[in-house]
Amino acid sequence: MSRKYQRRVVITGMGVITPLGCDIDSMFKALLEGRSGVGPIRNFDASTFPTNFAAEVPGFQLSNWIKDCARWDHSGINSKFAAAAAQQALSAAGLVEALDSGKVDRNRMGVYLGSGEGIHDFHNLMWETADSYDPQTRKLDYPRFCKGGRATFHVGSEADQELHTTAMHLAAHFGLNGPNFNCLTACAASSQAIGEAMDLIRIGDSDMILAGGSHSMIHPLGVTGFNLLTALSTNKGNPQGASRPFDKERDGFVLGEGAGMLVLEELEHAKKRGAKILAEMTGYFTTADAFRVTDSHPEGRGAIACIDGALKDAGVTPSQIGYVNAHGTSTQVNDRVESLAIKHVFGEAARGAPVSSIKSMMGHLIAAAGAVELITCVEAMRTGWLPPTINYEHPDPECDLDYIPNKARQAKAVHCLSNSFGFGGQNTSLVVSAYTG
Amino acid sequence: MWCFQGGWEARGFPEGTLVTDMASAARRGVVTGLGVLSSIGSDPETFWQALLAGKTGIKRIGLFDPSELPCQIAGEMTDFDAKNFIDKKDRKQLRVMARTIQLAVACAQAAITHSKVDKKAIDLTRFSVIFGAGMVAMELPETADAAAVSKTPERGKIDLKVWGTRGLEVIQPLWMLRYLPNMLACQVSILHDAQGPNNTITQDDVAGLLALGEAMRIMRRDHADFFLVGGAESRVNPLSMTRQSLFLPLSTHNADPATACRPFDAGRTGLVLGEGSGILAVEEVGHAQKRGAEIYADVCGFGAAFNGKDQSDAIERSIRIAMAQAGIGPDEVDHVNASGMGVEKEDRFEARGIAAAFRDRKDPIEVTSIKAHVGHLGGSSATVELAAVALALRHGMVPATLNHTATDPSCPVKVLTGEPRPLSRRYVVKTSFTSEGQCAAAVLGRHQG
Numbered sequence: 011m012s013r014k015y016q017r018r019v020v021i022t023g024m025g026v027i028t029p030l031g032c033d034i035d036s037m038f039k040a041l042l043e044g045r046s047g048v049g050p051i052r053n054f055d056a057s058t059f060p061t062n063f064a065a066e067v068p069g070f071q072l073s074n075w076i077k078d079c080a081r082w083d084h085s086g087i088n089s090k091f092a093a094a095a096a097q098q099a100l101s102a103a104g105l106v107e108a109l110d111s112g113k114v115d116r117n118r119m120g121v122y123l124g125s126g127e128g129i130h131d132f133h134n135l136m137w138e139t140a141d142s143y144d145p146q147t148r149k150l151d152y153p154r155f156c157k158g159g160r161a162t163f164h165v166g167s168e169a170d171q172e173l174h175t176t177a178m179h180l181a182a183h184f185g186l187n188g189p190n191f192n193c194l195t196a197c198a199a200s201s202q203a204i205g206e207a208m209d210l211i212r213i214g215d216s217d218m219i220l221a222g223g224s225h226s227m228i229h230p231l232g233v234t235g236f237n238l239l240t241a242l243s244t245n246k247g248n249p250q251g252a253s254r255p256f257d258k259e260r261d262g263f264v265l266g267e268g269a270g271m272l273v274l275e276e277l278e279h280a281k282k283r284g285a286k287i288l289a290e291m292t293g294y295f296t297t298a299d300a301f302r303v304t305d306s307h308p309e310g311r312g313a314i315a316c317i318d319g320a321l322k323d324a325g326v327t328p329s330q331i332g333y334v335n336a337h338g339t340s341t342q343v344n345d346r347v348e349s350l351a352i353k354h355v356f357g358e359a360a361r362g363a364p365v366s367s368i369k370s371m372m373g374h375l376i377a378a379a380g381a382v383e384l385i386t387c388v389e390a391m392r393t394g395w396l397p398p399t400i401n402y403e404h405p406d407p408e409c410d411l412d413y414i415p416n417k418a419r420q421a422k423a424v425h426c427l428s429n430s431f432g433f434g435g436q437n438t439s440l441v442v443s444a445y446t447g
Numbered sequence: 448m449w450c451f452q453g454g455w456e457a458r459g460f461p462e463g464t465l466v467t468d469m470a471s472a473a474r475r476g477v478v479t480g481l482g483v484l485s486s487i488g489s490d491p492e493t494f495w496q497a498l499l500a501g502k503t504g505i506k507r508i509g510l511f512d513p514s515e516l517p518c519q520i521a522g523e524m525t526d527f528d529a530k531n532f533i534d535k536k537d538r539k540q541l542r543v544m545a546r547t548i549q550l551a552v553a554c555a556q557a558a559i560t561h562s563k564v565d566k567k568a569i570d571l572t573r574f575s576v577i578f579g580a581g582m583v584a585m586e587l588p589e590t591a592d593a594a595a596v597s598k599t600p601e602r603g604k605i606d607l608k609v610w611g612t613r614g615l616e617v618i619q620p621l622w623m624l625r626y627l628p629n630m631l632a633c634q635v636s637i638l639h640d641a642q643g644p645n646n647t648i649t650q651d652d653v654a655g656l657l658a659l660g661e662a663m664r665i666m667r668r669d670h671a672d673f674f675l676v677g678g679a680e681s682r683v684n685p686l687s688m689t690r691q692s693l694f695l696p697l698s699t700h701n702a703d704p705a706t707a708c709r710p711f712d713a714g715r716t717g718l719v720l721g722e723g724s725g726i727l728a729v730e731e732v733g734h735a736q737k738r739g740a741e742i743y744a745d746v747c748g749f750g751a752a753f754n755g756k757d758q759s760d761a762i763e764r765s766i767r768i769a770m771a772q773a774g775i776g777p778d779e780v781d782h783v784n785a786s787g788m789g790v791e792k793e794d795r796f797e798a799r800g801i802a803a804a805f806r807d808r809k810d811p812i813e814v815t816s817i818k819a820h821v822g823h824l825g826g827s828s829a830t831v832e833l834a835a836v837a838l839a840l841r842h843g844m845v846p847a848t849l850n851h852t853a854t855d856p857s858c859p860v861k862v863l864t865g866e867p868r869p870l871s872r873r874y875v876v877k878t879s880f881t882s883e884g885q886c887a888a889a890v891l892g893r894h895q896g
Contacts, residue, residue, distance in 0.1 A: 054607060055607040055608060055611075056607070056611065057607075057608060057611070058607070058608045058609075058611035058612045059611035059615070060611075060615070117764065120751075120753070121753070127582060127628070128582075130585070132605065133603050133604055133605050134603045135585075135686075136590065136593070136594040136597070136598070136605045136610075137594070137598055137599075137602060137603050137604065137605055139587050139590065139591050140591070140594035140595045140597075140598035140605075141598070141602075143587075143591040143592075143594065143595050145591075145592060145595045148588070148591075148592075150587055150588060150591060150685075152511045152512050152513075152515075152685045153512050153513075153514050153515040154515070155587065155685050155689070156513070156515040156516050156685055156688065156689045156692075157515040159685075159686075159689035159690070160515070160516075160689055160692060162602070162603055163689065163690060163693060165693045165694050166694075168690045168693050168694055169693070169694035171582065171690075172581070172651060173580075173581055173582055173628065173649035173650075173651070174649055174650040174651045174654075174881055174883070174885060175883075177650070177885070178753075178755070178881065178883040178884070178885060181753045181755060181884075181885075182753075182755030182756075182883070182884070185755075186753065187752060187753050187754050187760075187761065187764075188751075188752060188753065189657075189660075189751035189752065189753070189887075190650065190751065190752075190753040190885040191648055191650065191657055191661075191751075192648065192649050192650060193646050193647055193648050193649065194580075194627075194629055194647050194649050195629045195632075195645070195647055196627060196629050202646060206646070206661060206664075209664055209665075209668060210664070212668075213664055213667065213668070215664075215751075215768075230605075230607060230610065231623075234610075234614075234615060234618065234623075235622060235623025236623070237615060238615060238618055238619070238620045238621075238622055238623065239620065239621065239623060239624075240620075295670070296644045296645070296646075296670075297572070297642055297643065297644065297645075298576070298633070298636040298641060298642050298643065298644070298645035299636075299642070300571075300636040300637050300639075300640045300641055300642045300645075301637065302637065303543070303621075303630065303633055303634065303637065304621070304624070311642070312642060315572060315642070319670075432629065433627070433629075434624075434627065434629050434630055434633035435633055435636060435637070435645070436629065436633070436645050436646070
């Protein structure tokens with residue numbers, strides 16, 4: 011397996027902050043129980059929005075993970091999620107102390123995140139806009155806006171909204187002095203980050219990379235944007251049943267929030283320091299639909315090339331894939347096109363391939379989704395249990411795969427495929443495999 | 448092509464350090480086209496002549512009234528109109544693009560035209576778009592009506608119950624798509640049917656250089672042959688200027704904008720922002736030769752590093768890794784095209800990092816910067832500067848640093864000033880970084896067929 015690469019990449023640490031649990035075990039247990047993390051939005055007053063529910067992370071405090079966390083005082087919540095998940099991953103990999111004591115070379119450990127943008131100071135920004143606006147003439151008084159903004163915007167939190175800050179904070183706090191990247195490709199971001207991190211290690215630019223993503227779009231402008239695009243479910247009568255990937259009655263996705271972080275490491279490096287190897291990263295491919303900003307390509311052109319490329323990169327055939335963690339957003343188009351793409355690449359093997367979407371339970375973590383879903387694949391292989399797709403009630407003739415409906419299933423998977431498809435057309439597929447020496 | 452000579456130790460690496468050797472890798476990249484949109488020119492030739500002539504695009508902001516801002520100057524593009532670049536049939540799309548995204552699609556078209564590539568003759572599934580981008584500034588008129596209906600008398604408080612109903616009704620349905628950072632690369636991929644790897648890297652001033660490094664890796668893993676590597680950003684708008692005036696060390700030299708940005712100069716006045724786009728067509732050398740493309744430069748090496756405490760260490764390591772990957776030593780480098788922000792802390796750590804990387808060189812390394820010509824362009828800084836490097840290699844001339852009269856004694860580098868000088872060695876090192884220590888360097892070389 012994967013012998014074409016001289017330098018193989020393994021996972022030696024993982025961490026999560028999710029609506030269903032803020033450590034790997036709690037999250038995975040909740041997934042196997044088929045629990046929903048969806049509830050009324052508490053981050054802000056969303057009562058009159060077309061969508062007033064989401065899957066939020068309850069009671070999060072960064073100080074539970076990092077004692078000295080002053081550098082995040084003015085950070086957005088996604089940056090704090092990232093720090094907590096990174097602490098878990100590095101600690102599981104035995105690297106927090108090893109980095110401090112110089113047992114591993116910090117110059118050879120990089121960061122590659124797919125983390126979301128900082129959150130605008132909605133109230134001040136919109137109040138100052140309104141205050142400088144004359145609705146009659148539809149003219150804005152810019153000097154008034156600049157003056158008002160300078161008086162009310164907070165220096166620290168404005169600085170921390172910039173897109174390079176999350177990766178910077180992690181590298182600075184943990185002393186990770188290798189290459190430092192962040193990519194932002196909407197819902198594909200953290201998968202793409204993990205894939206490119208794999209490539210950085212394969213090619214020799216780093217020995218270890220902290221890879222993953224974090225995001226929350228459960229804020230006024232995030233929900234506004236997705237509601238206007240009619241991408242979110244508006245099933246207010248049944249929030250916990252709103253995310254129903256592959257079900258005929260699906261009406262859009264449900265927002266989630268959180269972070270997933272992994273330590274990727276070159277195999278020999280991991281062996282040499284006696285690290286526990288959780289799984290091997292074997293395949294990665296990424297493509298663009300190049301079709302429309304709002305829709306996937308109707309015949310799944312980009313998704314097909316992407317899944318096919320990842321399997322070839324891993325050197326596995328479709329029948330060897332024991333579990334597919336689908337992008338499965340619960341929108342009409344995504345779920346239909348993704349099913350089509352899986353069938354196209356898998357052929358006959360599509361019948362026997364268990365596919366599920368954990369977005370049915372924790373909603374869509376946007377940039378962070380791919381990392382948490384890859385971690386779910388690793389746990390599925392390690393425990394021998396596949397998480398279900400909940401809320402699956404009405405079969406859709408266009409989505410006719412085995413979606414592990416409603417109940418977790420015991421099954422041995424040796425290779426798993428995880429798909430992420432971004433708004434705007436970026437597609438990323440990852441293959442993760444049991445490490446067998 | 449250029450054989451690597453000597454062990455890693457000879458290049459300052461500890462024994463056993465693994466550094467990949469881009470020069471000896473089978474698939475190498477070359478620059479075959481340039482798109483540049485800037486305050487000193489919106490085609491490579493005009494831009495290049497302005498660099499040589501020492502023109503600056505930094506002036507008093509005219510796109511909006513900046514009178515309440517401490518910094519009222521920028522490298523503004525006064526007459527940019529994306530419609531001049533985009534096919535009639537595609538112009539409708541421009542309506543869902545913020546100015547930053549319009550800059551990207553216009554510049555991408557210019558780069559493709561400049562490269563003379565025939566899109567019908569290349570494999571579009573191996574056409575990749577890797578961009579750097581920053582926060583795309585919200586355009587205030589787009590949400591002004593919604594803000595107005597939901598404003599409360601209490602300063603800083605919006606009535607969300609009203610926003611969620613009457614507010615949402617008066618915002619355009621595709622509003623959010625105007626601002627997503629990945630829309631630069633996405634819109635470009637859609638306009639050109641580029642189906643290969645598509646990524647958006649968001650590390651501020653260094654984003655475009657990291658994008659070049661990533662493109663080179665994708666080329667080496669054989670997932671694409673033809674790339675648009677670039678970035679675009681406009682910070683010349685009321686929201687960006689207001690926000691950034693709070694946390695960036697912006698110049699307040701409003702009385703004389705032309706001399707405000709002074710890279711490595713003892714009399715520097717602070718950072719000056721700008722707007723623009725730089726996009727390079729980068730291609731696998733065999734692919735370029737087969738279609739008879741004009742080659743502007745070889746892409747020879749790349750390195751990236753971080754240091755949150757001692758940023759100069761990360762600059763030094765980035766340069767050393769990039770030179771090792773290119774298989775060259777410090778004496779083979781003609782000059783460094785630096786970031787040269789014109790800010791005390793940043794200039795000093797960049798200069799110290801460069802000096803350290805070239806410690807073993809026989810004569811002092813010369814450094815130049817084009818920040819005083821165009822300003823700090825955020826996500827597009829590095830690729831506009833890379834375009835300048837490619838043009839320098841192509842024309843065999845090095846543009847001088849503008850507004851540099853006396854070097855800050857804490858910047859241990861020799862700054863090229865005055866007149867442009869001929870290029871005398873084959874390689875140029877490009878450096879970029881963020882103030883927080885995210886650094887990268889690339890080595891570009893004059894092409895030898």
